[in-house]
Amino acid sequence: MSVDHTEPVRPAAHAMRFAALYAEIQQFYAHQMQLFDRHDSERWAATFTNGAVFVLPALDAPVCGRAALAASVRGNRERQERDGTQLRHWIGMLDVDVRPDGTLRTCAYALVYATPRGGTPVVSRVFVMRDELVGRCGAWHVRHRVVSRDGLPEDGSAQGAGPL
Known part of the structure; x- marks a missing residue:
């Protein structure tokens, strides 16, 4: 049996989309994290919906709103500083994961590198970040974010969790 290799293989249209x-x-996450690391607070917050909820193990309660x-x-x-x-x-x-309603569910690993002044960078923390993204006005925004930190219970009850 032979296979004709003269026709280019074209991925399905949905795979290309x-x-x-x-x-x-x-790109959204690269931009968002660079804003965060530069402490561009207003522009970073604008990548979330007005009523966004951010759950982080280091905090006693979720952070709500821009x-x-x-x-x-x-x-x-x-x-x-x-x-x-x-x-x-x-x-x-x-x-x-593209949901039927057009929202996205994402899951990613987040590594936090800490560099002391004049020192060497080290991996400080490892997180799993789960987001719900919604499209608004031609851009993506986080509506809900839950961050869990490796080494801590899911409820974040351990001491010394530190900020994201």
């Missing part, structure tokens, strides 16, 4: 969507979501999200970034900046440490977030192993 998904590949484009996947690249778009990767104003509270922006305030948390300003607090992170003050803490890092005081400690003399730069944090960088790397997002990888992204899984994207």
Whole structure:
């Protein structure tokens, strides 16, 4: 049996659309994390919906809404300046699930690198980030984010969890 290799193999149209969507979501997270690491609080918060909910193991309660999200970034900046440490977030192993209503469910790993002033970067924390993304006005926004940290119980009850 022989196979004709003269015709180019073309991926199905839906696979091409998904590949484009996947690249778009990767770019969304790259942009969002760079805003976060630069402490661009207002622009970072604008990547969330107005009523977004952010659940993080280091916090006693979820952060709700853009104003509270922006305030948390300003607090992170003050803490890092005081400690003399730069944090960088790397997002990888992204899984994207398109829901019937057009929302996206994503799951990704987040590595946090900490670099003390004049020091060497080290992986400080490893998280799993689960998001619900919605499309609004031609852009993606996080409506709900749950972050769990490796080494902590799912409820985040351990001490010393630290900020994202």
